[in-house]
Amino acid sequence: MRFGDSPINSEYMTATLDFVACHNMTYVRKYNLIKGLKAGGVFLLNTSWDLEHLSKNLPSEMKRYIAENNIRFYTIDAMKIAHETGMERRINTIMQVAFFKLAHVMPFDEAYEILKKDAQKYAKKSPTIVEQNLKAMALALNGLHEVIVPESWAETTENVIEAVTKETARKKYVFEIVNKTNAFEGDELSVQTLVDNGMTFGDEPLGTTASEKRGIALEVPEWNAQACIQCNECSFVCPHAAIRPFLVDEDEWNQAPEGFHVMDYKGSDGLKYRIQVSVEDCTGCGLCVEACPKKGEALKMIPYEGQEKESVNWAFAQTLKTKENPARPGTIVASQFEKPLFEFSGACSGCGETPYIKLLTQMFGDRMMISNATGCSAIYGGTQATPYTTNEQEQGPAWSNSLFEDNAEYGYGMWLASQTRRQKLAAEVLEALPEMSDDLQNLAKDWVEHLEDSEGTRARAEKMKGMLASEHFNSPKLDAIYKQKDQFVKPTQWIFGGDGWAYDIGFGGLDHIVASGADVNILVMDNEVYANTGGQVSKATPASAIAQFAAGGKSSTKKDLGAMLMTYGEVYVAQIASGANMMQTIRAFDEAEKFKGPSVIIAYTPCISHGLYGGILLALDEAKEAVNSGYWQLYRYNPLLEDLGKNPMILDFKKPDFGKVRDFLLTQSRFGNLLKVDAEHAENLYDKAAKDSRKRFMRYARLSGDLDKFLEREAKALAKKNADLGISTETNLKKERKTRPVDPEREARRAARKAERAAKK
Amino acid sequence: MRFGDSPINSEYMTATLDFVACHNMTYVRKYNLIKGLKAGGVFLLNTSWDLEHLSKNLPSEMKRYIAENNIRFYTIDAMKIAHETGMERRINTIMQVAFFKLAHVMPFDEAYEILKKDAQKYAKKSPTIVEQNLKAMALALNGLHEVIVPESWAETTENVIEAVTKETARKKYVFEIVNKTNAFEGDELSVQTLVDNGMTFGDEPLGTTASEKRGIALEVPEWNAQACIQCNECSFVCPHAAIRPFLVDEDEWNQAPEGFHVMDYKGSDGLKYRIQVSVEDCTGCGLCVEACPKKGEALKMIPYEGQEKESVNWAFAQTLKTKENPARPGTIVASQFEKPLFEFSGACSGCGETPYIKLLTQMFGDRMMISNATGCSAIYGGTQATPYTTNEQEQGPAWSNSLFEDNAEYGYGMWLASQTRRQKLAAEVLEALPEMSDDLQNLAKDWVEHLEDSEGTRARAEKMKGMLASEHFNSPKLDAIYKQKDQFVKPTQWIFGGDGWAYDIGFGGLDHIVASGADVNILVMDNEVYANTGGQVSKATPASAIAQFAAGGKSSTKKDLGAMLMTYGEVYVAQIASGANMMQTIRAFDEAEKFKGPSVIIAYTPCISHGLYGGILLALDEAKEAVNSGYWQLYRYNPLLEDLGKNPMILDFKKPDFGKVRDFLLTQSRFGNLLKVDAEHAENLYDKAAKDSRKRFMRYARLSGDLDKFLEREAKALAKKNADLGISTETNLKKERKTRPVDPEREARRAARKAERAAKK
Ligand code: SF4
Ligand code: SF4
Ligand code: SF4
Ligand code: SF4
Ligand code: SF4
Ligand code: SF4
Structure with a gap:
């Protein structure tokens, strides 16, 4: 924010600052927050840390900067105040008071009066809210604490806190590209770095959001094995794939870190069950708790502080072997034992789109191809870090985004290309039949027959791959087929977008692709x-x-x-x-x-x-x-x-x-x-x-065919309402309806069939 | 057509020719047909003219060219041969034989064998057609006549036949632009000519096709007053507005040219009725005769030759006063007494699109605004000569064409602009009320109230115009309103296009405009x-x-x-x-x-x-x-x-x-x-x-709500079929149906109303 005596019209990034506030303390380790803060400027941090914790946890670079530049450093525990005043997690009023107190953009008393008046806007809704706000504002003033910066901070070099991401990131890409751009330093990347990271064709490695560990939740869910009924619904609703059920066998259980509590899995002997939260990926939206049938008992929200240890448990859970899904296929429970191949996207906390995408990747992610319209899902789906990821076999969705107006056509093109390749492959397979062993021949025929079938395609593909692995040396034809083994499994083409795309800008194309009869699946997140x-x-x-x-x-x-x-x-x-x-x-x-x-x-x-x-x-x-x-x-x-x-x-x-x-x-x-x-x-x-x-x-x-039933119910409801009002409504509607066949078309079909049968005799 | 020993791949206009054939003799007066024909080349003309007629009717320029360049000039009366052999108006086989006989592109005997074999393709359909074709081919050979060109042709200058269009054209534009481009000489137009004709803003004068008088029909309809029942259906179906009913009063009748036969109009005393054909605008499609309930008696097709005199009658019909429409409004008869404000377009002979457009202009043409998608209707609607025209008051459709993909949006824009102007005008009218006479005030209030109503808008507009004509001097406000009198009548916005536009390329826009709720009318000619x-x-x-x-x-x-x-x-x-x-x-x-x-x-x-x-x-x-x-x-x-x-x-x-x-x-x-x-x-x-x-x-x-009825009929038909086959089908379908209320929704509404009435008591 910039202030001045005359209106400021031009837009630019601020480079030198008088005041910096950080409302979320996990950011201190992720961004160079006070870069550009002027000597003598103010830094306000929302935190529960006292001086000891600050000394221990702040990055040494930050501490040095504060000490060297005479930064006036204030803290406030806004979360505590919010809780105390019944404002739950809403800290903005509190931070606002602190800002006006410290930033001196206008006389504080004047500002305070305006803020107090502003709080009255909630009066219509509830006087309690007004009170809560006023109380929070008063406490905010009291709660502001100026940190007496120890001189030692100026020389601190020990205790360098590494960026959280560094500890878990595996890929050069994450270090050199994702971290840089996330820290708003993308404009400093050299072309050579882009070339070195294979970005010249526009593709990026999958699964890089898993290395971000943004840690933005102020509160995270805590699981209690005593009360959980293993319904997996918490996992189903999580927009960020940050809470999941894991199955643990005896061997694994013996190596688990302390605090990795489990319960017996009720569906199958010998397996243990645990709901594990990735506290660093959780956004604190609270939806999992809302969905939990044992809300407050099996799952409840608690402050992030103190839950950091769970990241160790999450890391351990990632090492668990994939078990065969023990739940009945097609159920909610079963769906959540599958690893989401879409995790930790940058969508808004609590976003309603991502649960759909996540679920689809749990169902079909290993063979999905996705074309994505411009919109939220294009931004969180593929800007910078990539939420789409792979399973143990390195299989995962292929994702791309073209234009707002041609997404359906683009997805259709992806489908056509794959169709063409697989149909050519099928022809090659049929031609090579004589060169196969009997078993492989049977397999191959079966494969061609089911070329376009989703059900069982993975199993057929794996079997083909397995047998060809030993036979492909026998002939150049078989070898050529084996080289195309990535085409064995039937891909499933998806086309994602929002209503702006599907109802408006891309509707002409969507309509055209639907009319084409192509085997594509279109998800409109409306x-x-x-x-x-x-x-x-x-x-x-x-x-x-x-x-x-x-x-x-x-x-x-x-x-x-x-x-x-x-x-x-x-x-x-x-x-x-x-x-x-x-x-x-x-x-x-x-x-x-x-x-x-x-x-x-x-x-x-x-x-x-x-x-x-x-x-x-x-x-x-x-x-x-x-x-x-x-x-x-x-x-x-x-x-x-x-x-x-x-x-x-x-x-x-x-x-x-x-x-x-x-x-x-x-x-x-x-x-x-x-x-x-x-x-x-x-x-x-x-x-x-x-x-x-x-x-x-x-x-x-x-x-x-439900229209009659529905109208009848409406009429009944009206009659009942009238009866309640003391009006007798004589209506023989119900009787009339009873004599009517439910579906006239079906009746006609039945009569026609009868006639046909009679004709055949 | 070009022939050569090696394949000819490049496309260009031919400039020097060995052979020219003219299948339609009206062209000799319209185009410089033999321009570029080499000395000693062949010119073949399909005509019934003998040497005397040729000398009289051919343009002197053509005669000179033939004589000076030793052109070998042949005629054939292909229409006569076609009639004699039962091939009606299909002359292509005949002209083909003549071509191969004269052009020497391959040995004639060989070509003739191929043509004879080719005729066998009709064998499946009907052996008669094969015979007709073979006979026509034989007669074609016989019917070829080499014209002994008189030496006098070389010096001929007298008897210059003016282009038909010249006699009737009124506008500079027609002479300088339309005729030139129609004669394929558009590339010789200078920029100054375009500027002189006001074409710099892209607009063209209306009604210019009426000056073309293309005269392309080989046969035209002939009307017989004795048999006509005055149904006006011939006029309704004509795609080219070339046949119309006219009403003639006593005075006019006295001045009519000879041969302008009439009958008493059966709907109203004192008026005479005549169906008049514009033989030069007719394309000879024959649809009027097909539509005539007295086909062959009241209307029949006869050769154009001999009907030329009808153009005088048509010209006279154009001078008749517009009578108040004597027929019952909303009927076919009434619709055709209105002058079409879309005439003589260049659409294909017999086109199914133009009757719709023509009818619309008869119903609303005086206040239509039209946005036209790319497609046939854009080409015949506005390329070169313009078929849209005006009535006696110089009122006619405003027409424009944008792109294939944005036609609906373009029409929406036209509508919005007009809406905005008229609503502003309505506000001005309300503001100026105090300055009006009492009568005008009442009129003005009524006008504002019915601002968006189509019905009666012309009458209201004319009344307003009339009264303001005398009052507008009284105040600047009234004067300002009077200046906008072109806005008094409510325009009707139309959006025309074909299925390629509406179902495909422009569908997204069409859907958007429909969703907008705008008061526009979309005609899809499918x-x-x-x-x-x-x-x-x-x-x-x-x-x-x-x-x-x-x-x-x-x-x-x-x-x-x-x-x-x-x-x-x-x-x-x-x-x-x-x-x-x-x-x-x-x-x-x-x-x-x-x-x-x-x-x-x-x-x-x-x-x-x-x-x-x-x-x-x-x-x-x-x-x-x-x-x-x-x-x-x-x-x-x-x-x-x-x-x-x-x-x-x-x-x-x-x-x-x-x-x-x-x-x-x-x-x-x-x-x-x-x-x-x-x-x-x-x-x-x-x-x-x-x-x-x-x-x-x-x-x-x-x-x-017709589904049940329909299914019942189907079932009955099936039962009858089975019964006819001797199968007894016991079905109580009919009885079942009888007991059912026809429309369940209506029944429910009725019950609900009953209940409501009871509640009110
Ligand atoms: S709080 Fe929200 S983001 Fe965190 S685990 Fe629960 S549902 Fe997922
Ligand atoms: S929603 Fe609650 S009960 Fe269900 S699995 Fe999750 S924690 Fe357990
Ligand atoms: S749809 Fe977009 S704006 Fe809405 S919650 Fe999701 S990411 Fe945020
Ligand atoms: S023949 Fe065709 S073009 Fe000529 S008047 Fe009849 S309908 Fe019109
Ligand atoms: S269709 Fe036939 S009967 Fe009817 S008005 Fe025309 S010529 Fe007369
Ligand atoms: S729609 Fe077009 S192609 Fe068809 S008849 Fe009419 S002008 Fe000719």
């Missing part, structure tokens, strides 16, 4: 706004939401992308919300991947841009209420069912209560803030949003 | 292929059609653009086919224009690219059979009906016979040719096309 570029309205934005270019709340209806694409018939379409229904998400992913044509999955995505009044901690509730109120509909449209004579459309949640849409909206500032501006207008738009939701639901219900 | 750019497959191409990039017949389903857009709810969507149902077309246009939001009309468009085996003459049958077989569905989806508590979806043809889809397909080479290549594959695709049609129909029927 947070209903252009979050990454500043919150512009998209066609996925629902009525009544405030966004850029819709400052007065969007007045038009959310586009029904799924219904539009379903008109193609031969496309798998699903709408999911993992926070509301984890199993439906797993099912949809599985069905989409297996479907040999285009699949489109539209995923409800809680996002910081929604402005949950209760904080991102409530992201799972957001998803649940979205579904319960009918605001978001869960369905799967699977053309394969039609081939089986069934209705292709399945509604996965059939009891929406549209009366709750308004309540749902009012939990989020994107909707709720409108009420403060113009209540009547807001209520009209909320009403429209509820009506739009009902209309969409009816559209799906009509397709799934 | 000929199911990229006709203008060479016949590439589009997403509108149906299964089994052959196209570029789908040489083996398209295997995927036609995209359902209408169903996709209907999901927005607040959009008017219609599918029409004027050849099958003229009234439904008029209704859809009318409803779309009145709907105050986006409207999309998808129009079935017969096209030369469909390759009707019977010729473009059968375009109306094509449309009819498309609808009868269920291949093309007629519907109108009008959200306004929903507001009235009605079902918004109306199916306009409910008795499709999907068994006829195959017959329909086999009338066109785009489908039929597949059968010759691979019969089994073709049948499979035909089957798919029929199933796709049924699926679409069911989708619409489900929405319109």
Whole structure:
């Protein structure tokens, strides 16, 4: 921030500073925080450390700088104050007071009055919040502590604290590229360094976020083996892959570090079970605790301080052998015993997109190819450090990002290329059959037959590889085939993006690729706004939401992308919300991947841009209420069912209560803030949003054959309401309905079949 | 065409020629045909003229050139031979024989054998056609006549035949620009000429095609007042606006040229009625005769020769006063008494697009703004001569064309600009109220109130203009308003394009504009292929059609653009086919224009690219059979009906016979040719096309509430079929259906209303 007597219009990085504050103390070891701080300037650190700890923990370079430049060094324990005043983890008011006290950008008393007045804005919501803020402000003033800098700091060289990342990083790349750019020193990289790191073709090594160990959580979850029921749901919801179940056998258990508590795994004898948190990768969002059925007992949030030892346990957990997945396939529990091949991305703490991507990599990561649209997922997916990683066999997703407007086409191109190569390979295999042993021949025929099948492809590929390993010397043809062993497994092509891409800018291409019939899988992470570029309205934005270019709340209806694409018939379409229904998400992913044509999955995505009044901690509730109120509909449209004579459309949640849409909206500032501006207008738009939701639901219900049931329930509810009001409503609706066949089309088909059978006799 | 001993790869215009043939004799007066013909070269002319006529009618420049350069000049009356041999108007075989006889590109006997063999290709279709061809070939050889060129031709200067266009053209522009470029001499235009013609801003004068008088028809329709029933359908279907009904009053009748036959107009006393053909603008497609309920009696095709006098009658018809439309509004008859503000375009003879555009200009042309996508309609709509024209008051469509990919956005921009200007004007009008007379005040208030209403806008605008004409001197405000009188009438924004634009390249934009809710009207002329750019497959191409990039017949389903857009709810969507149902077309246009939001009309468009085996003459049958077989569905989806508590979806043809889809397909080479290549594959695709049609129909029927009725009919038909086969099929389907309420949703609404009423008591 820059201050001056006349307006400052030009933008540039500040190089010399009067004041530096660090709100998160893990940064002291990661960044050269006070570089550029003027002699005599102020450095404010939020920490619980006393002088002894400061002396021990601060990097010596920092200590020297402070001592040599007469830096006025202050500390404050803002987390403690926040806890004491009931403000939980919100420290911004506290740090604000400290800033005005120390920075002298205006007379402090004046500033303090303004801040106090400002706190009254919460009065409408709750007087308690106002009180808490005022108390916190008072305590902040008291809690400011000036550090008497020991002269010894000037000469300190011993006790050099290495960057945390250094201890775990394995790759030159991490040292030379990732760490440098993370420390904002990327502009100092030489071309030779880029060349040395193989960056001339634009590719980067996988799994480099695992070396970052950002350690940004103020609080992290603590697991308690006594209370855990081994449901693995904490792991399922974690947006950052920072909490996972591990299975430990007897041998491994004997070598475990102290404090590596375990419990017997209830599914299988002889294995031990442990939930392990990577405290340095955790962002402290708290979602795991919210998801835990034993919240507060099996899992609870505690301060990061004191949990550092868990990083040793995490490191040990990484050395555990991969066990065969002991849980029933297709379950939540089973999904989480698989290593995520997407970890520790730089997405916002609590992001609703990353759990979807993480889960997909747990299901198919070893053979995924991903094309990613511009947007949040492109930034956290591939800028600098890479969250996509590999399993023990060095298999992992191939990921790339082209333009906003051509992502679907780009993914289609990836798919086409792979198709072409594998079909050529299949022809080569058939030609080489005579040169194979009988066993290999059978294997090879089976492989060609199942060339495009996902199920069992890994096993078939490994078997082929195994047998060819001994036979490939026998002939040049077999050798040529063996050289293409990376093509044995059927890849699965995914196309990722947000609603800005799928509903708007890239829609023309998405539509074209869906029409092409290509076997690609499209994941639309729908947070209903252009979050990454500043919150512009998209066609996925629902009525009544405030966004850029819709400052007065969007007045038009959310586009029904799924219904539009379903008109193609031969496309798998699903709408999911993992926070509301984890199993439906797993099912949809599985069905989409297996479907040999285009699949489109539209995923409800809680996002910081929604402005949950209760904080991102409530992201799972957001998803649940979205579904319960009918605001978001869960369905799967699977053309394969039609081939089986069934209705292709399945509604996965059939009891929406549209009366709750308004309540749902009012939990989020994107909707709720409108009420403060113009209540009547807001209520009209909320009403429209509820009506739009009902209309969409009816559209799906009509397709799934549930429309009658639904209308009947509505009529009943109305009758009951009237009855409660003392009005007798004579309606024979129920009787009428009873006599009707449920699905007229099915009835007709049945009659037609009967007639046909009769004809055959 | 160029011939050589080694392959000729480079493309260039030929400048020196050995052989020139003119198949259409009207060209002799329009182009400098034999420019570049070498001394001693051959000129072949298809004509019925003998030497006397040739001497009289050929341009003197041509005669001189022939005489001076020892051109060997041959004539042949190919039309006569075609008629005699039953080949109707197909002269290409005849001209081919003449070419090989005269051009000596290969030994004639050899060529003739090949041509005879080639004729056998029709054997499968009909042996008669083979015979006709062989006979025509023999007659062609006999019919070749070498003209003994009189020496006098070398000196001829008298009898200069002026270009036909010159006699009628009124504008500098036509002389200096249109005629030049039409004669392929556009590259000789100077920049100064362009500047002189006001072309620096890219705009051109309207109505210039009317000056072209291309005279390309070999046959034209002849009207017979004795048999005509005054239905105006000939005029409705004419793609070229070359046949129209005219109303003549007593005074006018007295001044009419001889041969201007009339009959009493049956709708109103004192008026006479005449169908007038513009023989020089007619393309000879024959559709008017096909459409005529008294085909062969009231209207029949006869040779152009001898009908030239009709151009005088046409010119006289242009001088007739515009009468108030005497027919019932909204009818076919009434529509055709309006002057088309789109005439004589350069579209292919018989084009299926232009009748839609023509009709729209008859309905709304005086206040239309049109944005046109790239494609046929952009070429015939605005290249060189302009078919869009004005009425007596100089009102006509404003037309423009941007890019293929942004047409919807471009039209949206036109609309926004006009909206902004008119809303500003409305504010000025309200502000100026105190300065108006009482009458004008009332008028002005009424005008502002109906600012966005189409109905009555012309009358309101004219009244405002009239009163302001006398009051505008009274105040600067009123004067400022009067200056904007071109904004008084509500314009109607149209966005035109083909399927390549709407389904493919421009779909993203179209979707975006529909979602915007703007009051624009989108006409998609769907000929199911990229006709203008060479016949590439589009997403509108149906299964089994052959196209570029789908040489083996398209295997995927036609995209359902209408169903996709209907999901927005607040959009008017219609599918029409004027050849099958003229009234439904008029209704859809009318409803779309009145709907105050986006409207999309998808129009079935017969096209030369469909390759009707019977010729473009059968375009109306094509449309009819498309609808009868269920291949093309007629519907109108009008959200306004929903507001009235009605079902918004109306199916306009409910008795499709999907068994006829195959017959329909086999009338066109785009489908039929597949059968010759691979019969089994073709049948499979035909089957798919029929199933796709049924699926679409069911989708619409489900929405319109007609599904049950339809399924019942299918089941009955099956039962009948079985019964005919002697199989007794016991089915109680019919009884079951009878007991069911027709529309469950309506029933529920009814019950709900009942309950509400009860509650109010
Ligand atoms: S607090 Fe958030 S980031 Fe940390 S482990 Fe739990 S869910 Fe993951
Ligand atoms: S969510 Fe809670 S109960 Fe379930 S595995 Fe995690 S810690 Fe255990
Ligand atoms: S802005 Fe929203 S979608 Fe983007 S990373 Fe943050 S939480 Fe995730
Ligand atoms: S023949 Fe064709 S162009 Fe000529 S008047 Fe009839 S419909 Fe029009
Ligand atoms: S279609 Fe035939 S009957 Fe009808 S107006 Fe034309 S000429 Fe007369
Ligand atoms: S190609 Fe087809 S649509 Fe285009 S002008 Fe010719 S007939 Fe009309």
